[in-house]
Amino acid sequence: MKTLFWFRRDRRLQDNEALIAAAKQSTELYPFYVFPGDLDFLTPLRQASLIESVRSLQHAIPSGMDTSIGKAPEEITKFVTENKIETVFATRAYDTEGMAEQVEVANRLKEMSIPLVLVGSYYAIEPGTVRKDDGTPLRVYTPFYKRWLVNGWGNPLKLDVSNVPWRATGKGALPTLSGTTPFPVKASEEYALETWKRFKSRALSNYHEDRNKTDLSGTSNLSHALAHGEIHPRTLLAELGDSPGEEVFRKELAWREFYADVLFHNPNTLTDYYEPRFSKMRYDSAKDSKAFAAWQAGKTGYPIVDAAMRQLVQSGWMHNRSRMIVASFLVKDLHIEWQHGARFFEQHLTDFDPASNSHGWQWTAGCGTDASPYYRIFNPILQGVRFDPQGDYVRRWVPELRHIEDTSVHEPWKLIDGYTQGYPERIVDHDAERAESLLRLEEIKAKS
Numbered sequence: 001m002k003t004l005f006w007f008r009r010d011r012r013l014q015d016n017e018a019l020i021a022a023a024k025q026s027t028e029l030y031p032f033y034v035f036p037g038d039l040d041f042l043t044p045l046r047q048a049s050l051i052e053s054v055r056s057l058q059h060a061i062p063s064g065m066d067t068s069i070g071k072a073p074e075e076i077t078k079f080v081t082e083n084k085i086e087t088v089f090a091t092r093a094y095d096t097e098g099m100a101e102q103v104e105v106a107n108r109l110k111e112m113s114i115p116l117v118l119v120g121s122y123y124a125i126e127p128g129t130v131r132k133d134d135g136t137p138l139r140v141y142t143p144f145y146k147r148w149l150v151n152g153w154g155n156p157l158k159l160d161v162s163n164v165p166w167r168a169t170g171k172g173a174l175p176t177l178s179g180t181t182p183f184p185v186k187a188s189e190e191y192a193l194e195t196w197k198r199f200k201s202r203a204l205s206n207y208h209e210d211r212n213k214t215d216l217s218g219t220s221n222l223s224h225a226l227a228h229g230e231i232h233p234r235t236l237l238a239e240l241g242d243s244p245g246e247e248v249f250r251k252e253l254a255w256r257e258f259y260a261d262v263l264f265h266n267p268n269t270l271t272d273y274y275e276p277r278f279s280k281m282r283y284d285s286a287k288d289s290k291a292f293a294a295w296q297a298g299k300t301g302y303p304i305v306d307a308a309m310r311q312l313v314q315s316g317w318m319h320n321r322s323r324m325i326v327a328s329f330l331v332k333d334l335h336i337e338w339q340h341g342a343r344f345f346e347q348h349l350t351d352f353d354p355a356s357n358s359h360g361w362q363w364t365a366g367c368g369t370d371a372s373p374y375y376r377i378f379n380p381i382l383q384g385v386r387f388d389p390q391g392d393y394v395r396r397w398v399p400e401l402r403h404i405e406d407t408s409v410h411e412p413w414k415l416i417d418g419y420t421q422g423y424p425e426r427i428v429d430h431d432a433e434r435a436e437s438l439l440r441l442e443e444i445k446a447k448s
């Protein structure tokens with residue numbers, strides 16, 4: 001059978017369930033990737049990370065891979081017609097836009113009597129599988145995690161790449177970058193496996209202790225690879241034992257699976273409030289907001305917030321602890337709706353993942369799946385002192401504070417020379433904004 005394999009966020013050859021299913025049924029297999037036509041919204045770093053991921057896949061496939069730029073339904077139907085394809089295979093997406101896209105592709109192909117065969121997922125366990133005894137979805141992470149563990153997952157799947165009847169027509173459109181990147185971006189299946197190997201030997205054994213420290217490289221940095229599908233979580237899970245570091249790492253992978261499950265059951269929460277009453281809260285406008293601009297530029301006057309935002313803009317990645325701190329600051333100190341922050345993250349994060357991003361934001365904003373009985377408001381000074389104890393993280397990303405040698409870098413207003421190198425003063429008073437945030441919470445509580 002003449003088959004098209006539509007690569008999506010599963011850009012790898014090994015442990016790819018859908019690709020293996022396609023290879024089994026094909027006499028000729030055409031790999032294909034469609035770049036979205038509207039990449040300009042993304043930063044050059046994010047564009048480069050996507051292009052590099054596709055380019056490396058093209059090189060890894062013996063025949064090469066056709067690519068095009070546009071909308072998947074049009075580009076796929078065009079390719080199918082031109083090359084007399086009989087079946088299209090792809091990995092099934094479970095996120096809001098991915099699901100809408102595959103429905104549209106399936107409908108267009110149906111008109112041509114061509115099946116779209118969707119297999120597997122980007123997860124160890126397909127979203128929608130883990131449920132309560134009564135069949136309803138789980139709304140809280142810990143019970144989800146317990147059931148997810150009991151459910152279990154399959155072993156990694158191997159493909160003999162040289163035995164696949166690869167074909168390509170040689171059409172390889174790649175988008176051009178809208179700007180330059182500060183460093184060459186690496187993204188490939190090979191690089192993902194190397195990153196995993198490096199993390200296992202250097203940091204996994206201390207992961208449970210180091211993962212929250214912003215000043216250390218204590219985490220895996222595999223989020224890009226997982227978001228791009230250059231590695232499948234099955235591959236990682238299969239190699240994890242039961243040491244404290246391994247156990248906590250498995251729990252973090254499960255957060256990704258949990259958020260995918262939550263988004264699958266509530267596709268509107270990509271941009272809507274998971275807890276709808278929070279849409280009634282009083283928020284400040286992000287439009288023309290000087291505070292929002294200062295947050296984006298890393299110039300709020302709160303060192304840990306500014307270090308984190310500059311890390312995001314300059315490197316395309318941000319530490320998990322920092323993501324929580326800046327998200328809390330935007331929503332609870334600046335009173336700006338989480339969607340504005342999530343959109344800024346989407347523009348910059350090379351590991352952007354719709355479920356983890358929208359629900360990471362909502363968890364921190366207090367309108368998501370957080371099971372905590374109280375309204376969490378991060379204190380940016382205490383967070384800085386706790387998770388960047390020597391101040392190395394701040395000094396790395398905020399040059400105006402490099403002359404301050406110790407932990408007092410988190411409170412430059414207490415120092416005689418705190419502002420001598422041009423660091424901005426605080427744009428808001430945290431204690432006052434904390435009180436304001438709680439007041440606004442009381443208002444919606446009174447309404448509901």
Ligand SMILES: Cc1cc2nc3c(=O)[nH]c(=O)nc-3n(C[C@H](O)[C@H](O)[C@H](O)COP(=O)(O)OP(=O)(O)OC[C@H]3O[C@@H](n4cnc5c(N)ncnc54)[C@H](O)[C@@H]3O)c2cc1C
Pocket residue numbers: 211219220221222223224226227252253254255256257259318319320321323324327345349351352353354356357358360361364
């Ligand atoms: C506001 C906010 C936005 C976020 N947006 C994204 C996003 O767009 N894409 C993304 O991949 N992650 C997102 N996260 C989750 C988390 O910050 C990143 O996955 C993590 O920082 C990636 O670094 P790492 O690979 O070194 O993580 P590690 O600590 O090594 O964790 C291993 C893997 O587990 C998963 N993981 C870890 N923590 C979380 C978490 N809290 N939620 C979901 N998955 C997790 C990731 O896939 C990660 O690669 C967000 C978190 C917050 C608070």
